[in-house]
Amino acid sequence: MLAEGADACKLFRSLPLGKVLKDGLVAYAQNGEAIRPSQGYPLRLIVPGYEGNTNIKWLRQLKVVDQPYMAKDETSKYTDLMPDGRARQFTFDMDAKSVITHPSGGRKLVGPGFYEIRGLAWTGRGRIEKVEVSVDGGVTWKAAQLQEPRLALAFTRFRMPWKWDGSEVQIMSRATDESGYLQPSREELTEARGLNSNYHYNGTKVWRIAADGEVHSV
Amino acid sequence: MYKSAVLIVLATGLAMAQSPKYKVGKPATAGDIAQRDHFVSPDGKGLPAGKGTAAEGKSVYERRCATCHGAEGQGKEEAALVGGKGTLTTPKPLKTVGSYWPYSTTLFDYINRAMPFDNPGLLTHDHVYAVSALILYWNGIIGEHDVMDASTLAKVKMPNRDGFVADDRPDTGKRIKAKH
Numbered sequence: 001m002l003a004e005g006a007d008a009c010k011l012f013r014s015l016p017l018g019k020v021l022k023d024g025l026v027a028y029a030q031n032g033e034a035i036r037p038s039q040g041y042p043l044r045l046i047v048p049g050y051e052g053n054t055n056i057k058w059l060r061q062l063k064v065v066d067q068p069y070m071a072k073d074e075t076s077k078y079t080d081l082m083p084d085g086r087a088r089q090f091t092f093d094m095d096a097k098s099v100i101t102h103p104s105g106g107r108k109l110v111g112p113g114f115y116e117i118r119g120l121a122w123t124g125r126g127r128i129e130k131v132e133v134s135v136d137g138g139v140t141w142k143a144a145q146l147q148e149p150r151l152a153l154a155f156t157r158f159r160m161p162w163k164w165d166g167s168e169v170q171i172m173s174r175a176t177d178e179s180g181y182l183q184p185s186r187e188e189l190t191e192a193r194g195l196n197s198n199y200h201y202n203g204t205k206v207w208r209i210a211a212d213g214e215v216h217s218v
Numbered sequence: 219m220y221k222s223a224v225l226i227v228l229a230t231g232l233a234m235a236q237s238p239k240y241k242v243g244k245p246a247t248a249g250d251i252a253q254r255d256h257f258v259s260p261d262g263k264g265l266p267a268g269k270g271t272a273a274e275g276k277s278v279y280e281r282r283c284a285t286c287h288g289a290e291g292q293g294k295e296e297a298a299l300v301g302g303k304g305t306l307t308t309p310k311p312l313k314t315v316g317s318y319w320p321y322s323t324t325l326f327d328y329i330n331r332a333m334p335f336d337n338p339g340l341l342t343h344d345h346v347y348a349v350s351a352l353i354l355y356w357n358g359i360i361g362e363h364d365v366m367d368a369s370t371l372a373k374v375k376m377p378n379r380d381g382f383v384a385d386d387r388p389d390t391g392k393r394i395k396a397k398h
Contacts (some may be wrong), residue, residue, distance in 0.1 A: 002257055009332035012257070034240045042242045061254050070260045070321045072328040076313060079382065085306040087318075089382040095390075184390035192389045196311050200387075 002065055003045050006058040013054050014068035015047065019092070023048045023153065026059065048153035049124035050092040051199065053078055083194035094124035096183045097202040098131050098158070098175035109213035112166035117144070118159045123177035128156040130176040135162055137170040138185065138204070144173070152178075164209070170218060172206045258327040262372030265326065269367035270348025272355035278345045279352055282334040291356045300356045306381070316357030320382055322374040325350045347371070 001020050004012035015024075025046040027035055035041050040057030047054045053073060068074070068090070079087040098121035103109060117135075121128045127150050132141035147157040158173070174183040184192075186203035206218035258264040280289075291299035293314075302312030311317075315325060330346045332338050341349070351366040360366070360374060 008338055028240050028242045067259060069257055070324050072324055075324055076319050081311055086381050086383050088385050091385045181388050182391035188390045
């Protein structure tokens, strides 16, 4: 199926009909009000679990056709160049990802003591089953508590109590989804894909907390 | 029985109230649909009547395209249309129509729907065929006087046509169950 927006370039994508019929939504409202112009008013296609570019804003046309139409945004863009010079195409599914939102970059811990580590996890392949947190730079991991309900193709919140002793540390999280897929480290990801594959980055996000409490991106 | 009937009436009433609340939508006429249906498939379905050559495309390009894409398609950062051959395995790949794009029909479709940047829809179909021909010519894919039209354009084989593979992820972490 082709889905086209009403922006100046009339952006469109070719989408598998089965996925659209199974999970797709045509959204006209959110939280009791019409969706906002920047979010695609009056209509936006939502394809849960797929890369964001497929959620066509300002939706003005859906057309069922017999093949992918090889739109500019699914050939020259949104394809993932691999080390051998070939590119993966139609990489729709979002691999499992998680990120610690507190503490996170730009914040400052007031001093040693108790903190609740909090964050979000998501996956394009079903539900989040587990999120682990490391507070020693990835040497050891402990399972975080997941907030219910855990719904397929939706954000899952996680949290873990933590006592900071005031020394410099690196904290990070990694998610496992119901397909059994474990979120990789940045090194594992670049080992598999090289550095030219830019549209899907789901490596672990590491925050460095300095002795003065300032939180920096690593 | 009585309760069920009431519930159905209420549900119907709610459904009908939604459209006035958000003021979304009106029936599309056959004319609306025809006017919007300009998709071009990789095998050439949807290509309109018209034709053009690289030689004819030069004057249109100079007036409508060169400001952003450079005098000969070399681009200014993002907007390069030519070059880049042999760069896809390097740390700085240059993805252009010549080095990367798998289908010539995408060129017509995109110029027709989105260009020129400041006034999409301005170009006639002849102009779009001619500018498409010019970009293919600059990339060494067709000749300067080769005519591009609804039958010839889709037959152009792009250099990187076979450069794309299906999604074979997951490629990291534990490989477990089959993909859905």
